[in-house]
Amino acid sequence: MITYWLDYDWVPDSRTEKLMMEAFGRMVEERERGVAGYYHLPEDSKLLETEVKAWMASNPVLPRCDTIVLIGIGGSSLGTRAVDSMLRHGTENVKRFVFLENPDPVDISEKLSTIRKEKTLFIVVSKSGTTIETISLFKTVIDRFDLDLKGTDRSRVLVITDEGSPLCRFADDHELKAYTIPENVGGRFSVLSAVGIVPLTIAGYDTCGILQGASDMVTRFFERREKHIEKKAAFMATHWERYRMNVLFAYATFLEEFSGWYVHLWGESLGKIDAEGMHVGPTPIGRIGAVDQHSFLQLVMEGPRDKTVTFMKVVDFENDLKIPSLTLENIENADYINTHTFNELINAECDATLQSMVEKKIPVDLIALDRMTPANVGELIVYYELLTSMTGAMLDIDIYTQPGLERGKTILINKFEKDR
Known part of the structure; x- marks a missing residue:
């Protein structure tokens, strides 16, 4: 099971609600027509x-x-x-x-x-x-x-x-x-x-489990039972000029590769020139907690207020490794965490960092996986794909092309053809 929570301190107005309905209709059409x-x-x-x-x-x-x-x-x-x-x-x-x-x-x-x-x-x-x-x-x-x-x-x-x-x-x-x-x-x-x-x-x-988790999410989305995706996409699409970056702060080392996949999906799909000739699309950034709390977090907290942050955590790592009950001379102030599990520590760090951003009124949302299961992985993949499509539909761009990549390929081919 995955829980989704948004804290944007924002309610869509009637115009945005209309855009959301139109974007959802566009996705229904894409699905039916096989686009x-x-x-x-x-x-x-x-x-x-x-x-x-x-x-x-x-x-x-x-x-x-x-x-x-x-x-x-x-x-x-x-x-x-x-x-x-x-x-x-x-x-x-x-x-x-x-x-x-x-x-x-x-x-x-x-x-x-x-x-x-x-x-x-x-x-x-x-x-x-x-x-x-x-x-x-x-x-x-x-x-x-x-x-x-x-x-x-x-x-x-x-x-x-x-x-x-x-x-x-x-x-x-x-x-x-x-x-x-x-x-x-x-x-x-x-x-x-x-x-x-x-x-x-x-x-x-267990790819069958992955596919079933993904299938269930697609069904719920098109039955309008995952409205949080629509709201998050609407916020991203209507606020991207102010909040130009979305940071995925994932609290597990094994989520680092997923962050890379998200950056690829989001960046190549949403970085486009729209019908009015404007360069659009919030920049995706992948970070790993708690490691990047000791570096990138300072920029988010006190740097330019141009970022939204998505926290991702695994509630139960299914690993009970504990911090030993040891007292080290001169660093006794670290003993408050003794006998607690690393599972507790990393998730407490996630929660504390999230709360600190809420207090600073930084737009945040949370994706909490109860465990890392095949079904949850499938759901997570489709969640981001649907979110990308919904955001692109609201920006009125074609997310399924990548014309910005073609010029570099042409230059590369010409360089080696010339050297032959």
Whole structure:
């Protein structure tokens, strides 16, 4: 179960209420017309999960594999990384992930040195099938491990891409197993498609539970039973010129990868030029408590009042590690926390920091997960996707494109073409 709480000291006026209704209607239309396919993924991917398990049972190399190397970048890997990080500590017998994403030669070399071919399944993920970082890393893996893609290693490589993409054609030519991404699902909204469900299922996670949690949230939202999403989106969309940043302050180290996924989803979707030529979109910032209480918090509390803050905590870490009942000479003033659990400490820090911001009248909201379960993870993913769509609809922008990225890609291609 997840609890949501808002403290914005703000009530939408009649004009904003009208905008909220129009934005909700736009999302209903997107869902019905198939403009954005992510609305249907929680149900559609249940069949996919069944198909993956059948493939796993017939794959001859998988019983010997304890590692999955996922080759992808951005939306092709961030969601899977986030789910793996959030659920790994509470899931038994899951396979190790190695994520090959960034074209950083030191990072690549270090990760490759940890991989044993005979113990590894390689998964290549690229929606377009031409992502330069991903294809370059795929070539490196083929060369480094001498992969025979027309023979003995065919069962060791799996492809996830768009139907008919160059990577899909490559897979067909080499008779590699391929799963496709729905055409109307963008990369940053794709974690509940084959992009995330296939590798997470193979790794041993309860993807059925993830999908059910997501499906339940989608149902409740379109039945207007999650009105807090509409109010939060309305505040973000109507106050972004004053509050130009939203800080996700997540109180668990294993939520750091989720923060990265949120920054990607929010930034690429909402950073746009609107119909009037105005550059819009609140900037997403991911921070981890309690670590960043000792740095970034000062800026929030006494710096420019241009930020909203979302607190995220896990009520029960299902870990009873305690602070020992020890008294250290000269630092006895720290004894007040003795015998309490670290679970109590980190959540008390979250609550105290939140209260201090409420007292300063900084707009805050809280997302409290009772535990870190597959269903809660699925709900959390869809919560942020719906919030992003609702905010974009109220800003009257197309959140499913990313034209700002294209010029850089063109310059990169021209540079290397010139050097050939």
